[in-house]
Amino acid sequence: MPRPTVLSGSCRTGEKDWSEPVVDTPDFVARYVSMAPGKSTQNIMYADDRAFWVVESGQIRFQIEGQASFVATKGFLVQVPARTAFTLETAGNEPSLRFELHPAEAPIYPISETPAPGSGVSYIKAAFKGRGAYDTANRPFLDFEKDVVQDGKPAPATVLKDPYLSVEVFRGPPQPLPPDSDWGHFRANFPGFWFVLEGKQNFLIEGEKPFTASEGDVVFAPVGRFHRVSSGGDGMSTRLAINARPGNLHWYRPGAGSD
Numbered sequence: 001m002p003r004p005t006v007l008s009g010s011c012r013t014g015e016k017d018w019s020e021p022v023v024d025t026p027d028f029v030a031r032y033v034s035m036a037p038g039k040s041t042q043n044i045m046y047a048d049d050r051a052f053w054v055v056e057s058g059q060i061r062f063q064i065e066g067q068a069s070f071v072a073t074k075g076f077l078v079q080v081p082a083r084t085a086f087t088l089e090t091a092g093n094e095p096s097l098r099f100e101l102h103p104a105e106a107p108i109y110p111i112s113e114t115p116a117p118g119s120g121v122s123y124i125k126a127a128f129k130g131r132g133a134y135d136t137a138n139r140p141f142l143d144f145e146k147d148v149v150q151d152g153k154p155a156p157a158t159v160l161k162d163p164y165l166s167v168e169v170f171r172g173p174p175q176p177l178p179p180d181s182d183w184g185h186f187r188a189n190f191p192g193f194w195f196v197l198e199g200k201q202n203f204l205i206e207g208e209k210p211f212t213a214s215e216g217d218v219v220f221a222p223v224g225r226f227h228r229v230s231s232g233g234d235g236m237s238t239r240l241a242i243n244a245r246p247g248n249l250h251w252y253r254p255g256a257g258s259d
Contacts, residue, residue, distance in 0.1 A: 016095045022218045023101075023193060027244035028165065030101045030193075030218065035060075040089035043113050046082055049103035050132065052160055052167060053078045053088075054195060054240070056216055058096030061089045065131075067140050075145025075197075077159045077167075077240075081132025085110050099195060099218070101167075101242065137161050144197065144238075155238065166246035169197075171238040175230045177202060177210075184228025185250040190243065192221035194229065199237025202230045226253075 016036035023030040028049070035041075045065075053060075055076040062078055063069045065085040072078055080086045090096040106121045115123045134140060138160055142148075148155045148171070160167040178184075184204065186192075194201070196217045204210045206225040212232050213219050221227040231237045 023220055024104070025191060025193075025244070026104055027190070028101055028242075029104050030099065030242075032056075032097065033100050034095050034097050035088070035090045036095050037090050037093050041087055042116060043085050043087045043110055044107035045080075045085045045110070046103045046105060047108055048082050048105070049164055050082060050138070050160060050162065051080045051086070051100070051102040052165075053101070054099040054197065056097040056099060058094045059091040060096045060098060061091045062141070063087045063089070064140060070141065072141060072143075073145070075149065076141055076143055078141045079138060079160050079167075080140075081134060081138070083128065083131040099216075148238075149198065149236075159240075161246060164245065166241075166243050168241040168243070169238065170229075170231075170241060171198070171236060172231045173236055174232055174234065175202075178228060178230060182228060183226040183253055185252045186221075186224055186226045187248055187250060188224060190245060190248045191223050192219075192225075192227050193242045194219045195240040195242065197238040197240055199231070199235055200233030201237055201239045202232040204228050 016034060017039065018034050020032045021029065022032060055072045055074055055078070057074055060072045061069060062072055063086065064080055071091050088098075106118055109115045109123070111125060137158060142156065142159055144155070147153050155169045155171040158166055158168050183206070186206070196213045196215055196219070198215055201213050202210065203213060203219055205221045205227045229239065
């Protein structure tokens with residue numbers, strides 16, 4: 001069984017265009033994507049769920065339907081609602097690297113685009129009604145590196161939240177390691193999934209030895225395994241907790257955190 005931590009693709013040094021899958025679940029998939037200067041994605045959208053990105057390096061110009069285009073750099077957290085078309089383009093002279101989370105479904109294309117061929121997927125021309133939207137809890141982007149790390153503004157509790165998906169933000173100084181008797185919790189129907197945005201985080205996942213994950217690492221705990229996470233390292237650290245069905249049931253050892 002592979003370790004539950006996936007590194008950020010440093011083994012692909014020297015390549016400008018590549019994509020590395022890191023998570024595949026019935027609710028969402030995630031990957032690292034490097035894109036060469038001047039390259040862009042097709043204009044696409046997703047039917048029923050949001051897409052989300054963390055910019056790791058380089059510059060990416062986001063063009064999102066209904067929004068002014070903007071260039072995102074390291075530390076930008078970006079999201080797009082369902083049924084909202086978007087394009088990503090590498091700006092500047094260096095490749096861009098992004099962590100990308102999107103629904104486990106084939107994209108849909110505006111009528112002006114030619115769909116990319118996909119195994120088991122066929123496309124027809126059709127119309128639809130209704131589009132997703134931004135709101136006070138779901139904004140187009142957060143410049144985390146500038147607004148939070150450099151300017152010292154409080155980190156938001158979430159950067160994406162709807163009935164189907166959430167991206168929660170946990171930021172803080174180093175914590176003492178919990179005792180061995182603290183197993184944390186598990187989820188019976190959904191996995192645990194984290195992106196380390198800043199610093200170091202300590203993980204204990206049932207069946208695995210304790211380990212420390214660093215900035216850019218992706219950590220995954222399968223359904224049904226106890227796990228716990230705490231801030232590590234010497235300074236502030238931040239993890240993004242990514243969950244399908246926010247509020248899904250968490251199970252604890254009897255007498256530990258239960259009602």
